Structures are given as structure tokens and as C-alpha cells.
Amino acid sequence: MAHAQRYEQLKALMTPYLPEDVNPDEISPESHFINELNINSAHLVDIILDVEDTFDIRLENEDMDAMQTVKDALEIIDSKLRNQD
């Protein structure tokens, strides 16, 4: 599965958790989940649980702390998947 495809998957699973005043088109790799996309911490947990299911990986508390931006999340997903191979 290509990196670009994972980015699209991640964007798709984030979309339901965006507040009404944030347009899904505004998501970029640099977007900060909490400060820019206005996702609350409870919904960030929901996103992380969905990421686990979608990519079949297990994330730890340190991973959540490191996931500040969309790009951070993608890098963590990539590295978890690499370690599985």
C-alpha cells in the first residue's frame, strides 16, 4: 500500500470527526489535529482507534503523544507497518 494511498485513507477516517466549521479540503500534511483542525482530545482517540483498525496496527501512548500533525500520524503508521514486515 503506497504512502499516498495511506494519506487518503487517513483523511477519510478523520473527516467524520471534524467540527462543522472545518472543511475536509483544509486538511494538509502539516495540519495540527487539535490546534488547526479543532479536533478535541476525545475525538483524537477515536481517530487513533480507527487508525489501528484500518491499518491493523497497535499504537501506544507515546505514539499518541507524538501525533500532533497529520504528517506525524502518517510517519508513525508507516514505521509501524515497516516493522511488521
Add this chain to the structure above:
Amino acid sequence: MSMDFEQIISILPYDPPFHFVDELLHLDTEGAEGTYTFSEDLDFYRGHFRNQPVTPGVILTECCAQIGLVCLGIFLQQKENPGSIEGRGVAMSSSHMEFYKPVFPGEKVVVRSKKQYFRFGKLKCEVRMYNAKNELVSKGELSGMIKVEKDE
């Protein structure tokens, strides 16, 4: 090391008139059970409803949350991070409740919660409230964040 029930009640971040836990009957990693008696003196009965006091649904929800979500959350959080009582923060993040029977002034209720998951500081529970006749008064799903606060 786990905390005893009275210790958990004593560190709940609530005071009257917004403290809705009298007693914890049971608590383990899967759920909590506790009771509360709605005193006839509670102030909101003066206005809900006029000349016809009934416990507001938001208060029943709060009672379910304090017993089912917060007591359980503190217990679980304490198991993960023993000793970290300072700076604990709780916040309800979502509630979906159904109400079946009115709860009148003076009634005692029992709340039982069942953990759905506790991960990354978020606790999601199924909660049920029963009256003294063991009739289901309310049930639903509550979620909240139970965290050791970090400076942000």
C-alpha cells in the same frame, strides 16, 4: 495497588450541590456500581418543574457519569499510573442517554456501568440507572477523558 472505594469518592473533584455519589458498592477493571439518594432539598427541584418536582435528565446523566464513568476512570487511571493523584483531570466528551421513568425527590438510585474501552485516557462506558424497585430508569453511553494533566 488499587484504591479503596472511600478513597476514590474522597478524591472526586465534586462538591455539593454537584456531588452525586453516596456509596460505591463495586468497582473492578470492567465496571462500577454505586448509589445516590436525591435529597428533597436539592435546589433544582424548586424550578424543575414548577409545583411538580422531578429530577432533571441532565442530573441523572451527571449522576451516571460521576459513578459509572469518573469513579471507574479514576480507578483505571490509578492502576495505569499509581500514585498520580495530583493534577488529575476529567471531562465528559459525549453522552447519549435514554430515560424511562421519572426520579422523584427522595428517591435512591443505583448506577451500574460497564466499560467498553479505556484507551489513551478515553473511557467509554455503557451505563444503567435503577430505582429502589429495581426498575430501569435510564440507560445510555457516556465517554470522557480521564487524564493526568500536562501543561499545554
